[in-house]
Amino acid sequence: MQDNLKSTSYQQLEQKSKYTNMFLRWFLYFILIVFASYFIFPLYVMVVTSLKTMEEIRQGTLLSWPSGLNLESWAVAWGGRGYGAGDTFLRPYFWNSIKMVVPAVFFSTFIGAMTGYVLTKWRFKGDQWVFLFLLFGCFIPFQAILLPMARTLGVLGISNSVVGLVLVHTVYGIPFTTLFFRNYYISVPTELVKAARIDGAGFFKIFFKILLPISAPIIVVTVIWQFTQIWNDFLFGSTFSFGEAAPIQVALNNMVLSSTSVKEYNVDMASAIIAGIPTLIVYVLAGKYFIRGLTSGAVKG
Amino acid sequence: MKTLKIEELSKNFGSTEVLKKINLEIDEGNFLVLLGPSGCGKSTLLNIIAGLETINEGDVFIDDYNVSKVEPKDRNIAMVFQSYALYPSMNVKENMIFGLKQAKTSKEKIEEQLEKVSKFLQVDQLLERKPSQLSGGQRQRVAIGRALVREPRIFLFDEPLSNLDAKLRVEMRREIKKLHQQLKTTVVYVTHDQTEAMSLGTNIAIMNHGVIQQNDTPEKIYNKPSNTFVADFIGSPSMNLIKGNLKENSGDLFFTVSGSNLEIPIKDYDFKDKSNLNNKKVFFGIRPEHIFFKKFNESDFEINLRADLSEYIGHEQIMTFDYANQELLAKFPSTIKIDLGKDTKLYFDLTQASLFDAQTEKRI
Numbered sequence: 001m002q003d004n005l006k007s008t009s010y011q012q013l014e015q016k017s018k019y020t021n022m023f024l025r026w027f028l029y030f031i032l033i034v035f036a037s038y039f040i041f042p043l044y045v046m047v048v049t050s051l052k053t054m055e056e057i058r059q060g061t062l063l064s065w066p067s068g069l070n071l072e073s074w075a076v077a078w079g080g081r082g083y084g085a086g087d088t089f090l091r092p093y094f095w096n097s098i099k100m101v102v103p104a105v106f107f108s109t110f111i112g113a114m115t116g117y118v119l120t121k122w123r124f125k126g127d128q129w130v131f132l133f134l135l136f137g138c139f140i141p142f143q144a145i146l147l148p149m150a151r152t153l154g155v156l157g158i159s160n161s162v163v164g165l166v167l168v169h170t171v172y173g174i175p176f177t178t179l180f181f182r183n184y185y186i187s188v189p190t191e192l193v194k195a196a197r198i199d200g201a202g203f204f205k206i207f208f209k210i211l212l213p214i215s216a217p218i219i220v221v222t223v224i225w226q227f228t229q230i231w232n233d234f235l236f237g238s239t240f241s242f243g244e245a246a247p248i249q250v251a252l253n254n255m256v257l258s259s260t261s262v263k264e265y266n267v268d269m270a271s272a273i274i275a276g277i278p279t280l281i282v283y284v285l286a287g288k289y290f291i292r293g294l295t296s297g298a299v300k301g
Numbered sequence: 302m303k304t305l306k307i308e309e310l311s312k313n314f315g316s317t318e319v320l321k322k323i324n325l326e327i328d329e330g331n332f333l334v335l336l337g338p339s340g341c342g343k344s345t346l347l348n349i350i351a352g353l354e355t356i357n358e359g360d361v362f363i364d365d366y367n368v369s370k371v372e373p374k375d376r377n378i379a380m381v382f383q384s385y386a387l388y389p390s391m392n393v394k395e396n397m398i399f400g401l402k403q404a405k406t407s408k409e410k411i412e413e414q415l416e417k418v419s420k421f422l423q424v425d426q427l428l429e430r431k432p433s434q435l436s437g438g439q440r441q442r443v444a445i446g447r448a449l450v451r452e453p454r455i456f457l458f459d460e461p462l463s464n465l466d467a468k469l470r471v472e473m474r475r476e477i478k479k480l481h482q483q484l485k486t487t488v489v490y491v492t493h494d495q496t497e498a499m500s501l502g503t504n505i506a507i508m509n510h511g512v513i514q515q516n517d518t519p520e521k522i523y524n525k526p527s528n529t530f531v532a533d534f535i536g537s538p539s540m541n542l543i544k545g546n547l548k549e550n551s552g553d554l555f556f557t558v559s560g561s562n563l564e565i566p567i568k569d570y571d572f573k574d575k576s577n578l579n580n581k582k583v584f585f586g587i588r589p590e591h592i593f594f595k596k597f598n599e600s601d602f603e604i605n606l607r608a609d610l611s612e613y614i615g616h617e618q619i620m621t622f623d624y625a626n627q628e629l630l631a632k633f634p635s636t637i638k639i640d641l642g643k644d645t646k647l648y649f650d651l652t653q654a655s656l657f658d659a660q661t662e663k664r665i
Contacts, residue, residue: 195386197374
């Protein structure tokens with residue numbers, strides 16, 4: 001009798017928890033779907049709009065499907081309409097950005113790796129202070145250094161040039177890249193360096209032969225971070241360059257804002273997507289390592 | 302000529318004194334173990350011998366040559382690390398010959414050394430593998446191999462077994478012992494494990510707070526500890542140290558504890574200095590394994606003590622007895638049945654007993 005009572009009440013409890021779980025699960029899906037659409041919606045609008053003609057845009061709604069695969073606005077965004085003055089298009093600025101981002105990413109990553117290596121494996125008196133000051137660099141608002149930087153670039157004779165932007169981005173990337181590499185190398189056993197020293201390897205040999213070959217994950221993280229930062233930068237680009245030396249983000253802004261007659265939404269959307277594609281490619285190619293590099297760190301063996 | 306000599310060596314990190322006036326000598330072919338609790342400075346001492354740490358005072362000599370300011374690579378030493386420190390990006394072969402390559406050794410010589418050592422350590426099948434593809438024991442062997450190919454004057458080992466599991470540790474310990482027997486190279490070996498130290502060393506230097514407490518053969522360390530720290534550190538469970546006094550009674554010396562009528566005769570004890578012994582405050586030291594449940598030797602001293610606690614650990618049991626309100630541990634085979642709370646007849650092997658001055662804690 002007693003047992004019977006018990007088993008029924010357990011059955012009831014089991015049923016109850018089953019329903020609760022089911023409800024919570026559907027609630028979770030609902031929330032996830034809401035947020036996912038919230039993020040996907042703007043992208044959808046961008047892509048769809050860029051494929052429409054101006055006629056379609058005026059007549060249709062924001063969400064309506066384009067009539068066909070109309071790539072004309074893309075061609076205009078990339079290469080212009082072909083008539084002289086006032087025709088802004090992205091191609092030259094895209095290459096400006098590439099010329100800026102590649103050396104800037106390379107130098108800032110390399111220097112960050114070096115400083116990270118020194119700060120963890122060749123400790124010296126006051127190294128914590130050096131690290132602290134570098135870290136401080138991460139928190140300085142960039143607006144605060146615009147004027148002194150402009151002056152410096154002027155003195156060096158590289159204002160309004162891609163070289164100048166490379167320098168600015170390298171310098172302001174170093175705090176972050178150092179932080180990344182320091183945190184990675186701190187988990188690499190110092191015994192490796194000791195062993196190499198006994199084996200007769202010097203400062204640079206240890207760095208290039210032993211530490212750099214195991215740094216792939218953190219290099220990927222740093223490259224993605226720096227690439228995104230520098231490619232998407234607008235502040236430095238618009239302050240330290242104008243006209244032909246401007247990077248793509250500045251050009252995009254000029255293009256969208258300086259349209260004289262009608263707002264060409266389709267061209268604007270296509271331009272924005274073009275400006276965003278390189279970061280997307282970097283993420284897709286290296287994203288797997290990005291996650292791995294962020295979460296791992298310890299080098300075993 | 303001493304293979305390694307350390308003279309008046311001191312080292313401090315900031316205001317912390319890590320090593321205080323260390324003096325140490327090793328003869329050719331000896332196996333010196335630096336043993337001590339963590340933070341006693343043993344690893345720092347090893348790093349100083351290797352040249353990886355600077356010296357504040359004193360000198361290090363290798364083959365009578367002062368190497369205090371010589372780079373690690375030029376000291377003719379090789380080191381095996383706790384984490385093995387194999388270069389993760391290189392395969393076994395590259396790991397082993399890295400040092401030789403740095404030293405610009407000829408190709409033929411490198412190949413010859415590599416073949417000899419890898420055969421010797423049975424890693425010749427693993428040469429193309431990366432360290433991450435090796436088991437703990439294999440990594441250990443490769444790390445030793447990397448040290449071996451350089452044919453050093455002195456081998457330095459920094460707790461090389463503490464990363465292995467218990468079973469493998471015992472195996473590798475025997476391999477290191479065999480290796481030393483075959484190669485007869487001078488070794489300095491750091492560990493905190495007394496079993497390792499005892500089984501491997503021809504000499505053990507026990508360190509505490511940056512000072513060498515005793516540097517002796519394993520037998521001397523075990524049988525005649527020079528102070529209470531060494532007595533307490535070596536042995537498991539460690540030596541019983543009973544606080545009491547020496548009393549002279551009609552020409553014979555006894556060990557007594559105040560407020561108790563228990564007396565232990567110590568007339569046969571080998572004192573360093575026989576003067577002023579009467580009424581001296583001392584620790585009477587006897588190891589748990591030198592207390593028996595029946596008379597083995599004619600000289601064994603019989604005593605009645607109350608059993609308080611029994612710890613069964615399989616092959617043996619550790620019994621706690623009450624000696625004038627102080628705990629006394631004894632180790633018996635687990636087959637012996639002893640009733641708790643009752644007086645039990647015990648036999649002390651007094652030839653193995655030690656006496657320490659209660660003030661200086663030094664052996665008397």
